[in-house]
Amino acid sequence: MMEVNPFDDLIVNEPRRPEPAVSGLNEKPLQALLSQFQRLAEGEPPRPERRLTQAQLVTSAQPGFGKSHLIGRLFKSLHERATLVYVRPFQNPALAFQSLMATVVKEMHFPDRMDADLWKPSAPTQLDALACCVLAHLLADLIEDDPEADQSPVKTLRTDPVNAFGEGLEADPWGKWMHDHFGGARAAFEQALVRRKIELNSPEWLRVLFAYAFKYPSHEIRQAALDWIAGQPLSAEQGDLLGLRPAELPPAESPAEALNEASRLRLIDLCRLGSFYRPFVFCFDQTESYGHASGLARSFGMVVATLVNDARNHLTLVTSNQAPWLERISIHFENADRERIAHPPLILDGLTRQQGEELIRLRLESGNAADLLDPMLADEWLRREFQTAQDRRGARRFLQLCKERWEELARRPKAPPVSLEQLYEERRLKLLADAKRLLFDADALEWLVKRCAAGLPGLTIYQGAGYFTVGWKAPSMALLFGFEAGSNWRRWSAIARHAGDRAARNPPLKAVLFRESNQPPIPGPAWKVAGEINAAKHDYLHLIVLSREDLAALYAGYDLCAEALGGDIPPHAEEEVLSFLQKLFAPWWERLTGAIEGHTGPPPSDSKDEQALATRVREIVEAGKFLSVDEVIGKLGTSVNQDAVLAACRYHTAIRVHVHPNMTVLQWQNL
């Protein structure tokens, strides 16, 4: 059994990873949130549309009181009862709704997975479930309205929509019925929706949901549906895949404001459709980042107010530390927007001595180190920290003290303060084991070239517009950065054209855009404009295709910075983290300002091989309970590296990753 300090983990980076909770700690705010949610979720779907009149702020007097941990407990309590959306800060105030909808769509394109090792790429996603619920209830309405129809399927359609349609596959009788009849019965479905008084901004929803849920496994169709839901413009060909006419599609060259507005309307519609399925919970965490600029903070206030005012069937939760909230964030809100946040806020408390003792027990027991219980609970030591029964300690500060005491008791040399290198590496490795994060994230990439790069020698950064929202004036050349998530050929053709115009007017100049390796290639193989785009890629259009390892490396920096801003990694402040990252990312700055790379990116991953590796890793860790990654590699008996093993862990929430200076440990913790 290896000796790992059970108090090493001081921060909740990912609220979906379960962590044992101390009884009574912050129970009041949790119950307040659950009771608000209950008002939305009462009764069986389809429910009447319900609206909470305010968003809920959860705050604490100082960092480390467990805001993200509370979100984790909320998510655990609401697992399978709500669509849980964890929202990291957006970077571009003009595209706030685009960013939010991208997050929502990414979340819904995954299955529910909290206590499960059931997740596999082919499992029905949350969006499949929503689509089946909407269509099943409408179909049940139609059957009920027809006195001559056989009423027997109604119950199944209403109680288990996903299975009632055989997961949307044609092999199932109802799945086949939908394939054969949806086109002809569409008008009846739409009328059924109207009879339920669900008024949507976009009448195309039913066709898009049908295409998404019933055309599995066509990746192109599902991707087109996701792009449409996120508010991205579609090409005529993509529209055709969804059964949408060209006239129903927004122009490919719509300005950013129009696309952001489209995303806002989709968000409102999606929440309304939640009455057929389950309510949404939007958690805006790490909000300290909005304190950087008044425009960002104001836009954040507007997003929250829009959710409260215009969207139904959701609970919106905002977390922040008290000082930045009062002095840097809410002060920039419009008054009307500020009033959309409940007053007073829910306040988090620190640990009392009794709760501190329980935390010690939980950590020692889950780390198989119960033999140290007595000395860790020594009265003399605890009394120094808690002078009175009312004294409270922030959970993180207390864990730090416990960590130091454990080292002392285990007769280990006092650990040096955790360096930024260690903190960064810990985040990078944990990200490799997180399926939901390693996707294209426009906000994280914009942060990289806007905030992280600010202050690099000789570099001037400015806010752009249109397709290129950030610009660099570097000593050797000018660069324009775009963050296009979609795969619409018209839009990419326009991007190439605009880049060409700018390059011709202000040489030397290139436009840099990012893709991730599992996104469709640009240009698509059948695009008529492929030649034109490939020519642009040769001269002035630099497409950087990011591998999973690249994404983990970049997003680890983004996360580290957000934590510094929230006061979560004391004593490291944001400036120090940025200065560290600027040095660490030196190869990235060279890559961005260097020559345009060749046309091939990393190959997309093979999900079957990954699944097989994930199953083996799961078996090994479950049997061993506590193993280093090297031990797991040894038992696998195949040539895989550490990153591949960690990537396999993303399928299993029961595997916790502990990163130590010289070793990474996997722990089986099936809660």
Place this chain on the structure above:
Amino acid sequence: MQEPKPRSARVKVPFTLETARAELLAKVIKAGAKGANSPVTAATKEPKRSLFTQALETLEAEGKIYVDRSKTKPKYLSIEYAPSIEGAATRMEQLAARLHPALLTLPELKKALSKSELAMAGEALIALETDRRLVRLLRKSSAVYACGNSLRAMLGIDSQRQLPPVELPSREISGEAIRRTYGDLVRLTGFPDVQISTLQHHAGVPMDALKGWLLTEHQNRRAIFSTGDWSLANDAVRAGVIDMRGERYLLVRLEV
């Protein structure tokens, strides 16, 4: 026929970021309190568009201009016209003086403020009360405010005379008054953890006496301290720090 211009006059001066910044600063200074519109319009072409946009951002970031976004179109103002707590306080005081002897509620006082100043109303009120520029009175249980100078003139008190601060000797510090002030602050902000400096400011007691009283309350289990955020605290807030067991506490929560 017009004579050709001398060659030197036809040389095009490059439009740089510096030019854009200088033009903008001149424009906002000229516009004064009214503020200037954005120099970027639909007709502005590149590279002027980008350079003006960059100039606006850098000038705002450097604190050289203030951008009022409370209107449909943002207005750009010289920094001296940026909303400030003192500016908000002055406008509230002037309104109370103008309407004297009417007693005004906080929402009525807020009517003197611009949209961008509204968020500062609470801080401004604290400053006005501390300096006795506004006097708080009670109408039933609701607070109303009168202009301090006008009230003193009305009562025949010399308004030029420096009024002694309402500070209680340390031995006679009134726990009840502090708890009442604390309760008011909690109701105003919604946050139970109050800055010690704000509590002192509002309660009008000497800082050392307040700290001593708070430490006694802590020992008697009626006060809980929190560190708050040292990095965001200014000198005034840091003056309220209580050092205990190697921790710096800026906030306190009282049992009321």
